Each structure stands twice: as structure tokens, then as C-alpha cells.
Amino acid sequence: MAIALVLVLVVVGSVLFHALSPWWWTPIASNWGYIDSTLVATFWITGAVFSAVVLFMAYCVYRFRHKEGQKAAYEPESRKLESWLTLVTAVGVAAMLAPGLYVWKQFVTVPKDATEVEVVAQQWQWSYRLPGADGKLGTSNARLINADNPLGINPEDPNGQDDVVVEAADLHLPIDKPVKMLLRSIDVLHDFYVPEFRAKMDMVPGMVTYFWFTPTRTGTFEVLCAELCGTGHGFMRGIVMVDTEQDYTSWLQQQSTFAQLTGPAKVGALADQAKAVAAME
Amino acid sequence: MVDVTPHGADLIPPAEVGEMELYHPHSWWTKYVFSQDAKVIAIQYSGTALAIGLVALVLSWLMRLQLGFPGTFDFITPEAYYQFMTMHGMIMVIYLLTALFLGGFGNYLIPLMVGARDMVFPYVNMLSYWIYLLAVLVLVASFFAPGGPTGAGWTLYPPQAILSGTPGGTGPGIILMLVSLILFIIGFTMGGLNYVVTVLQGRTRGMTLMRLPLTVWGIFTATVMALLAFPALFVACVMMLFDRAIGSSFFMPAIVEMGEQSPHNGGSPIMFQHLFWFFGHPEVYIVALPAFGIVSDLISTHARKNIFGYRMMVWAIVGIGALSFVVWAHHMYVSGMHPYFGFFFATTTLIIAVPTAIKVYNWVLTLWRGDIHLTIPMLFALAFIVTFVNGGLTGLFLGNVVVDVPLSDTMFVVAHFHMVMGVAPIMVVFGAVYHWYPKMTGRMLNEWMGRFHFWVTFIGAYLIFFPMHYVGLVGVPRRYPELGDTAFIPPSVHTLNEFITVAALTVGFAQLVFLFNLFWSIRHGKEAGDNPWRATTLEWQTAGTPPPHGNFGKELPVVYRWAYDYSVPGAAEDFIAQNDPGPATQGGPA
Ligand code: HEM
Ligand SMILES: [Cu+2]
Ligand SMILES: [Cu+2]
Numbered sequence: 001m002a003i004a005l006v007l008v009l010v011v012v013g014s015v016l017f018h019a020l021s022p023w024w025w026t027p028i029a030s031n032w033g034y035i036d037s038t039l040v041a042t043f044w045i046t047g048a049v050f051s052a053v054v055l056f057m058a059y060c061v062y063r064f065r066h067k068e069g070q071k072a073a074y075e076p077e078s079r080k081l082e083s084w085l086t087l088v089t090a091v092g093v094a095a096m097l098a099p100g101l102y103v104w105k106q107f108v109t110v111p112k113d114a115t116e117v118e119v120v121a122q123q124w125q126w127s128y129r130l131p132g133a134d135g136k137l138g139t140s141n142a143r144l145i146n147a148d149n150p151l152g153i154n155p156e157d158p159n160g161q162d163d164v165v166v167e168a169a170d171l172h173l174p175i176d177k178p179v180k181m182l183l184r185s186i187d188v189l190h191d192f193y194v195p196e197f198r199a200k201m202d203m204v205p206g207m208v209t210y211f212w213f214t215p216t217r218t219g220t221f222e223v224l225c226a227e228l229c230g231t232g233h234g235f236m237r238g239i240v241m242v243d244t245e246q247d248y249t250s251w252l253q254q255q256s257t258f259a260q261l262t263g264p265a266k267v268g269a270l271a272d273q274a275k276a277v278a279a280m281e
Numbered sequence: 282m283v284d285v286t287p288h289g290a291d292l293i294p295p296a297e298v299g300e301m302e303l304y305h306p307h308s309w310w311t312k313y314v315f316s317q318d319a320k321v322i323a324i325q326y327s328g329t330a331l332a333i334g335l336v337a338l339v340l341s342w343l344m345r346l347q348l349g350f351p352g353t354f355d356f357i358t359p360e361a362y363y364q365f366m367t368m369h370g371m372i373m374v375i376y377l378l379t380a381l382f383l384g385g386f387g388n389y390l391i392p393l394m395v396g397a398r399d400m401v402f403p404y405v406n407m408l409s410y411w412i413y414l415l416a417v418l419v420l421v422a423s424f425f426a427p428g429g430p431t432g433a434g435w436t437l438y439p440p441q442a443i444l445s446g447t448p449g450g451t452g453p454g455i456i457l458m459l460v461s462l463i464l465f466i467i468g469f470t471m472g473g474l475n476y477v478v479t480v481l482q483g484r485t486r487g488m489t490l491m492r493l494p495l496t497v498w499g500i501f502t503a504t505v506m507a508l509l510a511f512p513a514l515f516v517a518c519v520m521m522l523f524d525r526a527i528g529s530s531f532f533m534p535a536i537v538e539m540g541e542q543s544p545h546n547g548g549s550p551i552m553f554q555h556l557f558w559f560f561g562h563p564e565v566y567i568v569a570l571p572a573f574g575i576v577s578d579l580i581s582t583h584a585r586k587n588i589f590g591y592r593m594m595v596w597a598i599v600g601i602g603a604l605s606f607v608v609w610a611h612h613m614y615v616s617g618m619h620p621y622f623g624f625f626f627a628t629t630t631l632i633i634a635v636p637t638a639i640k641v642y643n644w645v646l647t648l649w650r651g652d653i654h655l656t657i658p659m660l661f662a663l664a665f666i667v668t669f670v671n672g673g674l675t676g677l678f679l680g681n682v683v684v685d686v687p688l689s690d691t692m693f694v695v696a697h698f699h700m701v702m703g704v705a706p707i708m709v710v711f712g713a714v715y716h717w718y719p720k721m722t723g724r725m726l727n728e729w730m731g732r733f734h735f736w737v738t739f740i741g742a743y744l745i746f747f748p749m750h751y752v753g754l755v756g757v758p759r760r761y762p763e764l765g766d767t768a769f770i771p772p773s774v775h776t777l778n779e780f781i782t783v784a785a786l787t788v789g790f791a792q793l794v795f796l797f798n799l800f801w802s803i804r805h806g807k808e809a810g811d812n813p814w815r816a817t818t819l820e821w822q823t824a825g826t827p828p829p830h831g832n833f834g835k836e837l838p839v840v841y842r843w844a845y846d847y848s849v850p851g852a853a854e855d856f857i858a859q860n861d862p863g864p865a866t867q868g869g870p871a
Contacts, residue, residue, distance in 0.1 A: 003660055006740070010667060014747060023751035023777065025687070026769045032687075039684050046674035053645060053670050057663060060648035064584075065655060071855065072586035072848035073650035076867050081646075082590055082639070089638040093677075097631045100681035101624055107683055108620035123446045123539065142535045143542065152537075183617075186537045188441035189550060191615065191690060195756030195769055198687040202617045204550055205440060206534025209617035222768055226690040226758045228434045230446030231359045234761040 001065065007058035011051045018047070029196035029217040029242065031178075034103045036198070042096055049092070107199070110212040114178040117171070120151050121183070121190035121203045124232030126223060127151060128171045132162025132257055142186050142205065143277040148266050152186065153258050155270040161259040164252065170239040171223075174248040178214045191227035194240055202227050215242040293487040293839060303398055303831055315411075317403035318830055319388045322410050324721070326384030329410075331796075333417050334377035340369040342789055349782025351763035360448040362762035363432030368424075370435030371458070374564065375465060376417055378706055382571040383469070383507065384413060386713060387476045387500045389721070393820035394497050396485025396838050396860075398831045400475045409475070412468030419461040428452030434760060436561070439532040439553050443525040445539060455525060459518045466511045466518075476504045485819075487840035491595070492859070492868070494818050494844040495588060498595055499574020502602040503567045509606070510567065514560035517553055524548070554616055558609040565702050566605045570598055572709035573640055576662050578844070579712050580644055582816045583659035584651030585855050587845035587868070590643045597636040597643075604633045614685045623682040630680035634673070641670055652848065652855070656814075657731040661712030664739040665705050668746075672701025675750065690760075693753025696746045704742045711738070711795070718799075719813050723826045724806030730798040734791050741788035745781050752777060817856050818844050843868030 028036060064072075116137055118129040129151055131137045138153055138160015145152035150167055153160045173179060183192055185203035193200040196219075201211045223238035243251060262270060306312040316322060343365050347357040357365075388406070392399050400406045423430040432448030433441060433455065441447045442455055449455050480493070480501045493501075520531040524545070532553040533545030581588040588594060610618060610626040644666055653659065675697040679685045688694065711734070718726050755774055757764060764770050812821040824834035838860035846857040849866050857863050 001655075003655060003663060007663070007667065010743065017748065017751075021748075021751055022771070022773055023748075023755050025754050026756055035683055035687060038681070039678065039687070042678050042681065042684055046677055050670055050674055053641060054667055057645050057648060057666060060645065060651070061653055061655070061663065064648065064651045065653045066585075070652045072584060072652040074587065074848055074850055074866075075589070075650070076587055076845070077590040077593065082593055082642075085642045086635060086639060089635050093631045093634050096677060096681055097628065100627060100683050104620075104623050104627070104683040107686065108623070122537070142537055145537045145542070147540075187539075188444060188446065188536070189438055193690070193758065195687070200686060200689070201615050204617045205536045206547075206549065207551075207617065220768075224758055224767075228363075228436075228438065228441065228760045230441050230444070230450075231363065231432070231448065232446070233363075234359060234758075234763060235765070237765075237767075 001062070004058045004062040004065075007054050007061065011054050011058075015047065015051065018043070026195050027217075028198060029215060029219065029221060030198055031214040031216055032107075032198040034106070038096075038099050038103055041099065045092060045096060107211070110180050110210070111178045114180040114212050116180050116182055117173070118182045118184060119171075119192050119203070121185045121192070121225070121229075121236075122187050123230050124225070124236040125168045126171075126192075126236070126238035127168055128166040129153070130164040130166070130252070130255075131159075132164060134159060134162060137182070138163055138258070140184070141277060144270070144274055145186055146273070148262060149270055154274060155262070156274050161257065163258045164255045165258050165261055166255060170241055172241045172243050172248055172251045173215050174245050175215050175218050175242050178212060180210055180212045183209045183211075188229045189227045190225050190229045190236070193224045193226035194221050195224070196221050200226055218242045218244060293841070300398070300837070304403055305830070315407060317399070317407045319392050319400045319403070319406060320721075320828065320832075322406055323385050323388035325410050326380055326388060326413065327386075329414055329417055330377050330381040330385060333372055333420070334381075335796075336421075337369045337372035337377060338789055338792060340365040340372075342786060344369065345782040345785040347762055349779045357762070359762045360429075360432060363434070363760070364430050364448050364454075366760065367432050367434055367437075367458075368420075368430050372420070373703065374435065374568070375462070376420065378568045378702075378710075379469070379507070379564070380413060381710060382568060382706070383476065383500065383504055384410065384472055386496075386571060386575065386717075387504065388472070389717070390496055390820060391476055391479050391500060392483065393823065393828060393832055394494050394818055395480060395483055396488050396819050396833070396840060397479055397483035398833065398837070401478045401483050402475050405471045406475045409468045409472035412464055412471065416461045416464035416468060419457055419464060423449070423454050423457035423461070426453040426457060428454055431455040431458045433458075436554075436557060437521070438557075439521060439524065439550050440534075440536060440545075443521065443533075456522065459522045459525075462518050463515060463522075466515045469507060469511060473504045473508045476500065477508070485837045485840060488859075491592070492840060492843045495574040495577040495591070495594055495598070496571070496818075497574065498598050499570040499572070499577075502598050503570040506563045506570070506602050506605070507567045510560045510563035513556045517556035517560070521553065551613075551616060551618055554613055555610070555618075558612045559606075561612065562609040563602075563605050565698075566601060568702055568706050570602060572665070572706040573598060575713050576665050576709045577644065577647075578818070579658045579662040579709075579716055580647050581845055581847060582716075582814050583656050583662070584648055584653045585847045586647055586651040587843075587847055588643065589646040589649075590639075591843065591845060591868075593639060594643055597640050600636045601633060601640075604629065604636070608633060608680075611680050611682075611685070614682050615689050627680060627682040631677065634677060634680075637673055641666065641673070656715075657726075657728070657735055658712040658716040658814075660732075660735050660739075661708045661715065664735070665708040665712065667739075668700050668708060668743065669705035671747070672697055672699075672705055676701060687756075688753060690758055691753035692757045692759050693750050695759045696749035696753060699746045699749075704746060708739070711735070714799075716814065717820075718802070719806075719809030719826070720820055720823075721827055722803055722806070723809055724802050724804075725809050725813065726802045726806060727798050730794050730801075734795045734798065737791035738788055741784050741791065744784040745788065748777055749781060815854070815856050817846055817858050819859055822858050822860055842866060
């Protein structure tokens with residue numbers, strides 16, 4: 001008997017907890033409001049199913065609990081009921097899947113005008129690279145990484161010379177401009193995760209992954225690593241500031257390009273290394 | 282109406298092959314230690330699994346202490362946290378649940394339930410256990426190895442798993458882990474082949490496939506799946522071992538490790554993830570399907586009613602088993618694999634929800650118009666349905682690719698998988714132990730300790746894992762030993778974490794009562810008799826309790842009906858055993 005009551009309490013408690021708890025996602029700061037809506041819709045559907053199933057169980061336990069002289073019914077199956085339940089479930093599942101896939105299509109379709117921004121992860125810090133005036137990022141290669149070229153940018157590639165390098169510092173982004181985040185790791189898996197942007201993606205050494213979003217709110221947002229990357233994982237934090245156009249431009253002007261950072265003295269040495277690596281591969 | 286029985290009583294064909302000579306032990310050693318009797322092997326498997334499971338439980342307390350009260354315990358460094366976490370996850374999934382359901386319940390129940398005297402290959406069956414034990418010992422050894430066990434997460438993702446930034450990565454830790462898994466798989470394969478062949482070839486006369494109890498269907502399907510899935514893990518382990526030990530580069534691209542260029546080149550970390558999850562997703566069902574099967578029998582027996590929609594239940598088990606091989610990459614939506622895979626894997630994943638939902642409907646419909654005895658096994662079965670439905674539904678969030686993006690790698694995932702493959706199957710384990718302990722020992726488990734254990738475990742586990750979803754929703758990532766000062770995490774989350782820790786310690790305490798009960802009741806439990814639950818299946822109709830070597834008397838039982846003839850109208854009692862030629866029913870003699 002107590003169990004029937006507890007089952008009801010599980011439903012009531014869970015619903016109340018959901019409605020009243022202060023724990024909910026952080027206010028969104030990107031264009032992915034659709035993700036939030038799909039999530040809320042999923043909460044409604046699954047919440048209804050959970051409540052229905054558990055309350056039905058509670059009723060059964062209450063109504064059909066053993067009493068002296070009681071006998072259970074003998075009913076091996078019911079084609080009709082089983083078909084109906086299957087059908088209703090399939091419809092409910094499709095109702096969640098369809099919007100999900102629709103939004104996923106948007107998530108994986110990067111708008112043409114998105115600016116590329118590169119994030120480079122290593123144990124345990126974040127660095128960034130922005131395309132310079134030419135709007136293009138130069139190529140890169142892990143084998144080129146050394147103290148003078150921490151991101152492994154190809155010194156032979158003219159596109160790379162004006163790339164803006166932000167090593168282990170904050171990233172700034174202009175508001176309302178779509179960005180394609182190109183994600184690269186030089187050692188192990190990491191994951192670039194800013195809760196307010198809703199999007200995230202693993203960074204895999206040996207390849208470049210990506211996602212896109214449009215920042216919709218200015219402010220300071222914390223970057224967390226969301227893929228286990230060794231003992232420093234929980235402490236691998238960074239900052240993304242979403243700025244007005246003006247603030248962004250003035251920040252950008254204070255940054256240095258790859259060419260400025262290497263300086264004429266080191267260019268020769270880096271270029272030799274690049275040739276050696278190219279010959280090896 | 283339905284035709285669950287192809288054969289009537291007189292149609293049961295005579296045995297085609299005579300009985301094989303059973304191996305008979307001659308000494309104490311061959312009877313109790315190097316035993317070839319599946320029942321002894323089952324108890325060895327279960328005991329070992331519970332012992333190592335206790336280690337995983339203690340590790341969960343240590344993790345929860347750290348999460349609830351960060352900074353209080355100096356010895357829980359981030360390294361230690363990751364080591365606890367990895368060992369906890371790996372032990373729970375593989376060395377406890379897989380071993381217990383297949384090696385424990387599989388060994389005990391398959392021969393008894395299908396009406397066989399033992400497994401088909403008893404010697405190989407014995408080897409299976411000893412290799413499993415060796416795997417466990419190697420795993421335990423890694424705790425004492427220099428540098429400690431691996432802290433790479435139970436997913437063991439390279440490159441970090443074999444690099445210096447991860448505990449045990451460059452020491453023996455990871456090697457012992459991989460070797461232990463390889464041993465486990467070898468041992469499992471020996472047992473697994475036995476379970477499959479015994480179900481297919483060892484059934485007694487009249488025991489058609491569609492008369493098997495769902496417990497056997499669940500364990501059988503899970504074993505077939507495990508035989509297909511474990512090889513993927515096996516090769517992944519071997520390849521990673523090569524990468525780590527002899528400098529190959531299966532999973533290792535050119536990288537810079539702590540400022541040094543590594544000698545590796547050209548490998549693919551994502552390939553490991555595909556191999557891992559090709560094993561890892563079916564693994565979820567390798568644990569779940571035996572639980573599905575067992576819980577069906579618990580509900581039917583204790584509600585004194587046939588399981589509703591038996592044939593649909595069988596097809597759902599087989600369908601889920603098959604589908605679960607084409608959903609693995611839903612664990613990899615944000616792994617960097619080609620994003621278009623998302624469409625395919627989200628669709629297959631949500632399709633699996635349909636047969637899964639059917640199973641849930643049929644369980645609750647079995648309760649409808651039943652004669653529900655609220656015994657401890659029944660209580661645990663009800664708790665299973667609640668937690669399984671809860672965890673299954675949050676799976677719809679994570680399976681629906683785009684909804685997974687904000688939630689993946691957060692505490693929401695941790696809450697989800699604990700609910701669905703931690704708590705739910707464990708509820709069935711408990712239910713099953715209370716149900717079959719009387720058969721294994723001849724005595725009932727103590728009722729009051731049992732009820733205390735049930736209430737604390739069910740309510741406590743729900744209080745641990747339900748609120749945890751919301752911690753994830755806030756955005757707290759998983760695998761973080763502490764949250765530090767993070768602007769978007771309000772202080773109330775820390776309070777909630779303390780609450781969850783207190784709940785976890787309480788639930789942990791209740792498990793000690795359970796363990797005590799297991800030992801105490803061997804001597805002090807109430808006498809059970811042969812069939813205390815008045816159940817239909819063959820294990821309750823043996824020639825004595827606990828069943829003797831060879832299980833049944835001189836003659837093997839002949840089966841006349843399905844396993845679910847409860848409350849048959851007009852029958853003298855509210856159950857008719859499977860080997861009772863008695864009156865004709867829908868599942869009995871035509
Ligand atoms: C009261 C019981 C349990 C408690 C309190 C508990 C607690 C925890 C905690 C705190 C974590 C680490 C979360 C993180 O930092 O990411 C964890 C991870 C995990 N647990 Fe449990 N757990 C329990 C039972 C189980 C059971 C029964 C299973 C069996 C499936 C299980 C499987 C896992 C797995 C697979 C992981 C992931 C490890 C990883 O991230 O590599 N746990 N658990
Ligand atoms: Cu990380
Ligand atoms: Cu999965």
C-alpha cells in the first residue's frame with residue numbers, strides 16, 4: 001500500500017521539483033533558441049508519459065493488490081491494444097524527432113557569411129587565431145609547433161602571415177555576426193563549451209572540427225572544457241567576451257599578427273623547419 | 282485465440298539423443314572450488330562480482346564526498362578523483378553488472394529453467410570463471426601499481442589514455458586495464474558460447490523456444506549480443522596496447538605532448554570511439570536485456586498473472602538487440618565525426634524507443650487486473666519500472682541529436698545513464714536475489730532487513746539521480762572534481778551537491794544491510810521449501826532445494842506449457858507448473 005502512495009509522490013514530487021526548482025539553464029546568448037524550444041517540447045512529452053505510466057502503476061497497485069480470495073484475470077495478449085499503443089508511441093517519437101532533425105540541419109549548415117575563428121586547445125589552455133585583413137586563415141600543422149610557433153602555423157603560407165594570434169588569453173567576438181568556430185587540438189581531445197551559446201564540439205588532434213553560432217548578447221562568458229583531457233580538465237577555463245562592433249575593433253587593433261610575433265629574425269628558421277617537415281611527409 | 286503452443290501433450294516428441302554422462306566431482310576441491318557445476322560457478326561469479334562491486338561502491342562515496350564537499354579531503358586530488366571515477370565506471374558496467382547478469386544469473390538459471398542438467402560444456406564454463414577472476418585480480422593489481430590505476434575515464438579515449446597528462450597513462454595503470462579487459466572478454470566468450478549453445482541445444486523435451494521464460498530470452502539475447510560486441514572492444518584494446526607499448530599509431534595522430542613532438546603519426550582517435558561505442562552501446566543492452574527478462578518473470582509471478590503479450594515481449598527483446606547495433610554513434614554527436622551521421626543515428630536511436638516502450642506497457646498491463654502480492658521482489662520490480670521509464674525518457678533528450686548538443690558531457694548525462702543502466706538494472710538484481718535466494722540456499726532472506734533495504738535504496742537512489750539532471754541542465758560538465766568559482770553556477774548548486782552526497786552515503790549504508798542479510802539468512806532465514814513463490818518455471822520444480830548436482834531427479838522434466846499459466850480459470854491452484862500435464866490452456870496442451 002505504501003508503495004502506491006510513494007509512486008504518486010514520485011510523480012507529484014518530480015513535477016513540483018521541475019516547476020519550482022531554481023536550477024534551469026543559463027540565459028541564452030546565441031541564436032540557438034530553437035535548441036531550447038526543442039528541449040522544452042521534449043520535457044512536456046516525456047513528462048506526460050512518465051506521469052501517466054507511474055500513476056497508472058500506482059492505481060494498479062492500489063486497486064489490484066492481493067486480498068483474500070482475489071484472483072487475477074487470464075489474458076495472454078490483445079492484438080488491438082498492443083497495435084494501438086505501438087502506433088501512438090511511434091507518433092509521439094516522430095513528433096520529437098522531426099523538429100530535432102530540422103534544427104540539426106540548421107546546426108550543421110554554416111551560413112556563407114560566417115567569419116572563421118580558430119580555437120586551439122592544448123593541455124590545459126585555450127588559444128585563438130583570427131583571419132587577418134585577407135579574411136583567410138593560413139594552413140597549420142602540428143609538426144610545426146615549437147616555442148616560437150605555438151599554434152603550428154605554416155610560415156610558408158602567405159595567408160597565414162596576417163593571422164591574428166591570441167595565445168592563452170581572452171577571445172573577443174562581435175555581436176550579431178555569425179561565426180564558424182574551427183576547432184583544433186594539438187595534443188588530446190578537448191571540447192569547446194560555452195553554456196550560454198548552447199553549442200559545443202570536441203576538438204580532435206589530427207583534424208579540424210567546427211560548429212557555428214551567432215552571439216546575440218554582449219557580455220563575458222566562461223569557456224569550459226567538456227571532454228576529459230587529463231588531470232587539468234576541470235580547470236581548463238577561458239573567457240569569451242561578446243563586444244559591440246566598436247569595442248571589438250579596438251580590441252582587435254591591440255592584437256598581434258603571426259608575422260609580427262615571429263619577427264624577421266625567426267622567419268628563416270621557421271621556414272627551414274617547414275621545409276623539413278614537408279619533406280618528411 | 283493465441284497459439285503460444287505448437288505442441289500438445291501427446292505431440293511432444295521422444296528424446297532424440299540419450300542423456301550425456303554428467304561429470305561427477307570426487308573431491309571437495311572439484312566440488313566447491315574447481316567446480317564444473319553451473320550452479321557453483323554461478324555463485325563464484327556472483328560472489329566475485331559483488332566483492333569487486335563493493336569496491337566500486339566505496340569509490341562512488343569518495344567521489345561524492347569530493348563533489349559535495351570540495352577541498353575537504355586532501356587525499357582526493359584531481360588525479361585520484363579521475364582514478365576513482367574510471368575504476369568505478371568500469372567495474373560497475375563490466376565487472377559487476379555484465380558478470381553478474383550473465384555469469385551469475387545466466388549460469389544459475391539457464392540450465393534450471395530450460396530443464397538441462399548442466400551447461401553443455403561444463404569444463405569451459407569452469408575456465409570462464411577462473412579467467413574472469415584473473416581479470417578482476419589484474420584490475421585490482423592496478424590499484425597497487427606505481428602511478429596507480431588509469432584515470433582515463435571508463436571510455437579510455439586516446440590519445441589522453443596513454444599520455445602523461447592522465448593518471449596511469451605512462452605507467453602500468455593503463456596497460457593493466459587493457460590486459461584485464463582482454464582477459465575478461467576471453468573468459469566471457471567461453472561462458473557466453475556455453476549459454477547460447479545450452480539454450481539452443483540443451484532444452485528438455487517440450488521446451489520450445491516460445492515456451493522459454495523471458496528471463497532466458499533476455500539472457501540469451503544479451504549473450505548473443507555480447508559475443509558480437511565484445512570483439513570490437515577486444516581489438517580496440519589490443520590496438521591501444523600496441524600504441525602504448527610498441528609505438529604503433531592506430532589511434533595516435535601527430536601531436537605535441539607537453540611541449541614535445543611525439544613520435545606517433547597518422548592515427549585516428551575517432552576510430553577508437555567508433556570501436557568503443559560499437560561495443561559500448563550494445564553493452565547497455567547486454568546489461569538491460571537480462572534485467573528486462575528477469576523483471577518480466579518477477580512481475581508475472583508476484584502479480585499471479587501471465588505476462589501480457591508474451592510474443593510481443595520476445596520480439597521486442599530480439600528487436601532491441603538487433604537495433605542496438607546501429608545506434609552506437611549517438612554517443613558521438615559532438616565527437617567531430619561527420620555531422621550528417623547525426624541524422625541517421627538520431628533516427629535509429631529514436632526508433633529503438635518504440636520496442637522499448639512496448640515492453641514498459643506490457644509490464645504495467647500485466648499489473649492490470651492482477652493479484653498483486655507486494656513481496657520484496659515485486660517492490661523492486663516496481664522500482665525498476667519507475668527508474669527505467671525515467672531514464673529511458675531522458676534518453677530521448679540525448680538521442681535527439683540537436684537536444685544532445687547542450688546536454689552532452691554534462692551531469693545530465695551522468696544522471697541519465699545512472700538511472701537507466703545503473704539504478705534500474707540494480708533494482709532487478711536485488712529483486713532477483715530476493716526471489717531466487719530461497720532456491721539457492723533453501724532459506725528466505727530476512728523480510729524486515731529486506732524492506733528496509735528496499736525503501737532506502739529506491740527512494741534514496743531517486744533522490745540522488747533525479748535532481749542531478751538539473752545540475753547538468755544548469756551546465757555543469759561531468760568529470761569535474763570541483764566547480765570552483767564559475768559565474769553561471771549559482772551557490773544553490775553546491776547546496777544541491779551536498780544533498781546528493783548525503784543521499785548517496787545513505788543508500789550506500791543500506792547496501793551493507795543487504796550484504797549482512799545475505800550472510801545472516803543462510804543460517805537464520807525462514808525455511809523456504811521447494812517453491813515458496815508458487816511459481817511455474819522449472820527451477821522451482823527440482824528434486825530438492827538447493828537443487829542437487831544434475832538439477833532434476835532421475836528423469837528430466839517434460840514441458841507441457843508456457844511459463845505463465847497463473848490464475849488459469851477453473852484450475853485448482855493459481856499456478857500450473859510448466860511440467861504439469863494438467864488442463865489445457867492457451868499456453869498448454871492443445
Ligand atoms: C549509489 C550509487 C552510485 C553513485 C553515488 C555513483 C556516483 C557516481 C559519480 C559521482 C560519478 C562521477 C561523475 C562525474 O564526475 O562525471 C559516477 C560515474 C559513473 N558511474 Fe556511478 N554511481 C553509482 C552507481 C553506479 C552504477 C550502479 C553504475 C552502473 C552502470 C555506475 C556507472 C557509472 C559510470 C559508467 C560512470 C562514468 C565514469 C566515467 O565518467 O568515466 N554507477 N558515478
Ligand atoms: Cu578537458
Ligand atoms: Cu548508446
